[in-house]
Amino acid sequence: MQDFTQLKVWQKAHSFTVNLYKMTADFPSEEKFGLTNQIRRASVSIESNLAEGCGRNGDFGRSTFAGNPQITPSEFSRFVDLAQGSAYEVRCQLFIARDLGYLSVDKFDLLVGKIDEISRMMIAFQKKLKADS
16 A cells, blocks of 8 residues: 555545535534534544554555554455544534534535545445455
8 A cells, every 4th residue: 555645535535624624614613612523523534544544554565654563455444444434423413514504505415425425435445455355
């Protein structure tokens, strides 16, 4: 595995996180430590778990970071599982934000479409990792 920034799924997840931060900036101030914080943390968790899987792996045989253990594709798949769980968490929280009136229907539809695309990409990535195991 190469640098995590080269993964298309990470690039999509990162772009999503940046957009989500911008769209949640207008959430009510009383949500600063509630829904705003939670949805942002879940979104960051998606790309962070993908990056961590890459950082632990290196090149499925060559560690890119001194001292890091090398892991198999199936072990890396665990990090993608964690990222997928965070994507579902974000999706749930988007429904809450919409239903509370914090997101317009248009923004909600845009964000749900993006998180669903990221989830599909992670499913495809999982299949590739499992095939490589």
